[in-house]
Amino acid sequence: MRELARPVVSTLGSPIQLPDETRNYELKGSHYNMLPSFLGLANEDPLNFIRTFYHTLEHFPLRGLTEDQLRMRCFPHTLKERASTWWMSLPPASMSTWQEVYDKFMGRYYLHSKTTSLRKQISTFEQLDEEPFHEAWERFKQLLINCPHHFFAQELLNQFFYDGLTLTCQYMVDGAVGGTIGNKTAAETYELYEMLGDNSQQKNVRNSRRGSVHQSNAARNYEGWSLEQANMLYSESSWKNNNDQHD
Numbered sequence: 001m002r003e004l005a006r007p008v009v010s011t012l013g014s015p016i017q018l019p020d021e022t023r024n025y026e027l028k029g030s031h032y033n034m035l036p037s038f039l040g041l042a043n044e045d046p047l048n049f050i051r052t053f054y055h056t057l058e059h060f061p062l063r064g065l066t067e068d069q070l071r072m073r074c075f076p077h078t079l080k081e082r083a084s085t086w087w088m089s090l091p092p093a094s095m096s097t098w099q100e101v102y103d104k105f106m107g108r109y110y111l112h113s114k115t116t117s118l119r120k121q122i123s124t125f126e127q128l129d130e131e132p133f134h135e136a137w138e139r140f141k142q143l144l145i146n147c148p149h150h151f152f153a154q155e156l157l158n159q160f161f162y163d164g165l166t167l168t169c170q171y172m173v174d175g176a177v178g179g180t181i182g183n184k185t186a187a188e189t190y191e192l193y194e195m196l197g198d199n200s201q202q203k204n205v206r207n208s209r210r211g212s213v214h215q216s217n218a219a220r221n222y223e224g225w226s227l228e229q230a231n232m233l234y235s236e237s238s239w240k241n242n243n244d245q246h247d
Helices: 029-034 046-057 067-078 081-088 098-109 112-123 133-146 154-164 167-177 186-210 213-221 227-246
Strands: none
Touching: 046 067, 046 098, 067 098, 112 133, 112 154, 133 154, 133 167, 133 186, 154 186, 167 186
């Protein structure tokens, strides 16, 4: 009877079916310490975890393995707590390729509702009040990073971003194009946004260093304007202030 009361731990195989050369790859203590961990918590980002996992394995020697074989060898050691429990519940030898492992993991932890929400945020993007051009552009690009499977063409993404800009920034883009973005290719429009974003960020840094409240507010309202236009604006404002003082 005592034997019936004792739990028996069966030797279940790994959900990944590894070839011998992959199973024999030696993982040292330093390798285990470098691997990121995924616990299966609701606030974790599975996509960012996979990116970190890929980046970490770039520092591991292949020793005759392919990149995918190395990923399959190391992946189970990254799963902890709830994620480990889920992993151990999968059927033994049910996956033999990294794509199968990736699809199983993302299907479990990257919810369909998240994809739907991010796609909506991309297609209805709006620049915030007083948000500089470069911050809006970086925020839009981060949405694309968080949802690489958005399936929107680049032309449509360019239009989404333009439509979400404030009127001031739309005028600035039109002025830089010399018309409308419809006259540019998708690649040219993307490069234009990149250039305007760089200019916006540089001007934002310069205005912060000046510490001038007036110039900082003006630059924020006219992000992306050329230096000549900005100087003209400030000159006109200074002339008006001087005349008001004399009056």
